[in-house]
Amino acid sequence: MPSLKDLKGRITSVKSTQKITKAKQMVAAAKLRRAQEAAEMAKPYAKRLAGVIANLTSAASGGQGPKLLTGTGKSETHLLIVMTAERGLCGGFNANTVKKAREEITRLRAEGKTVKIITIGKKGREQLVRTYADLMVSHVDTSSTRNSEDLAEIALDFGKELTAGFEAGDFDVATLIYSQFRNVISQVPTAKQMIPAEPPEDTPVIDLKGATYIYEPSEDAILEALLPRYINTLILSALLESAAGEQAASMTAMDNATRNAGELIDKLTLQYNRARQAQITKELIEIISGAEAL
Amino acid sequence: MSDAKLNFSLVSPAKELFSGSVDHVIAPGSEGEFGVLPNHAPFMSTLRSGRVRIIDGDEVHRYFVHGGFADVTPEGLTILAEEAIRLEDLDVEGINEAMAAAGRARDGAKDQAERFKAEGDIQRLQAQLDALEEAHH
Numbered sequence: 001m002p003s004l005k006d007l008k009g010r011i012t013s014v015k016s017t018q019k020i021t022k023a024k025q026m027v028a029a030a031k032l033r034r035a036q037e038a039a040e041m042a043k044p045y046a047k048r049l050a051g052v053i054a055n056l057t058s059a060a061s062g063g064q065g066p067k068l069l070t071g072t073g074k075s076e077t078h079l080l081i082v083m084t085a086e087r088g089l090c091g092g093f094n095a096n097t098v099k100k101a102r103e104e105i106t107r108l109r110a111e112g113k114t115v116k117i118i119t120i121g122k123k124g125r126e127q128l129v130r131t132y133a134d135l136m137v138s139h140v141d142t143s144s145t146r147n148s149e150d151l152a153e154i155a156l157d158f159g160k161e162l163t164a165g166f167e168a169g170d171f172d173v174a175t176l177i178y179s180q181f182r183n184v185i186s187q188v189p190t191a192k193q194m195i196p197a198e199p200p201e202d203t204p205v206i207d208l209k210g211a212t213y214i215y216e217p218s219e220d221a222i223l224e225a226l227l228p229r230y231i232n233t234l235i236l237s238a239l240l241e242s243a244a245g246e247q248a249a250s251m252t253a254m255d256n257a258t259r260n261a262g263e264l265i266d267k268l269t270l271q272y273n274r275a276r277q278a279q280i281t282k283e284l285i286e287i288i289s290g291a292e293a294l
Numbered sequence: 295m296s297d298a299k300l301n302f303s304l305v306s307p308a309k310e311l312f313s314g315s316v317d318h319v320i321a322p323g324s325e326g327e328f329g330v331l332p333n334h335a336p337f338m339s340t341l342r343s344g345r346v347r348i349i350d351g352d353e354v355h356r357y358f359v360h361g362g363f364a365d366v367t368p369e370g371l372t373i374l375a376e377e378a379i380r381l382e383d384l385d386v387e388g389i390n391e392a393m394a395a396a397g398r399a400r401d402g403a404k405d406q407a408e409r410f411k412a413e414g415d416i417q418r419l420q421a422q423l424d425a426l427e428e429a430h431h
Contacts, residue, residue, distance in 0.1 A: 216339035
């Protein structure tokens with residue numbers, strides 16, 4: 001039976017934990033709104049660009065095209081880009097993405113492919129470096145980002161690095177693993193192939209009504225300029241979705257934690273009151289039996 | 295079909311800047327400026343830095359775009375700009391300051407990459423100034 005003092009100490013400590021989780025929950029809720037807005041605003045561009053690419057590829061004649069679209073003709077070396085958050089306290093958000101990455105790595109290795117890993121965000125790196133330290137080729141730090149412009153810059157730099165790496169023959173296929181933001185309570189770990197570029201299948205191809213496209217300067221020049229941009233956009237929208245997902249997951253996790261702390265406080269308070277009452281009863285019995293003995 | 299309108303949208307990676315039906319759009323193609331009217335043939339072009347004019351009745355909206363694409367389909371015109379801003383929101387003093395900073399960055403550049411970046415900035419800023427200049431005439 002813990003003493004009254006012990007119980008009191010535990011109640012105070014749970015209360016201060018609850019204050020922290022509550023504060024974190026409110027911060028996440030505020031950040032979520034901003035992150036969600038940023039992710040929404042970036043959607044029209046990504047959608048239109050995907051549409052243009054889908055159009056171009058369907059209109060493009062023959063299999064000859066830029067390598068970013070057709071690939072190297074091999075699929076020996078796979079590059080996995082694992083995108084997670086920089087911070088914890090967001091429930092299973094990071095762990096789920098890492099789990100998806102592990103599954104992919106195991107699957108690709110079972111097929112005898114070479115796997116390389118680039119991590120974006122500290123948490124994924126921390127978890128993967130234990131088992132796959134020898135596969136890690138690079139890491140992108142996103143800890144200093146404040147807003148969506150910073151993210152755009154990261155997407156741009158990383159996109160350049162990626163296309164340069166592809167042209168240098170560092171890998172054949174690049175896949176991005178990130179948490180897709182469905183809504184506030186659901187973030188789905190997703191693997192998306194970026195190189196060779198695959199426009200989403202559900203993009204409606206616009207009916208040209210029999211007319212043919214006029215390209216200026218030329219079809220190839222346009223595709224060549226467009227594809228790196230498409231890859232940047234993929235990275236940026238993943239970054240934005242990931243940021244929104246992190247806040248959403250954090251909000252849900254902290255809400256649960258706050259509620260758990262509340263329950264714990266109730267339980268401990270009950271225990272505390274019982275212990276106090278038991279002590280009073282005991283003292284009374286001692287007094288009464290003492291008086292009777294006289 | 296004089297009452298036909300052109301569906302036009304101008305989007306940048308950060309947001310959608312303009313979306314609606316207009317009469318006429320003039321855009322800075324990399325091979326020369328071009329105008330798009332309703333029922334234009336399918337057309338795709340890369341863009342150079344410059345201004346996009348959107349003409350709707352008596353109204354004219356002006357934007358500065360930096361890099362990107364224009365895509366004309368039977369459904370309308372879409373401009374995917376790397377960077378886009380309303381011309382009215384550009385401020386000459388800010389640009390001149392940024393220009394001076396970029397010039398210093400270029401002269402003090404430690405390696406090729408830094409110099410390229412600074413030169414890119416200078417070109418973009420110069421294009422902004424030119425677009426503003428044109429707008430005043």
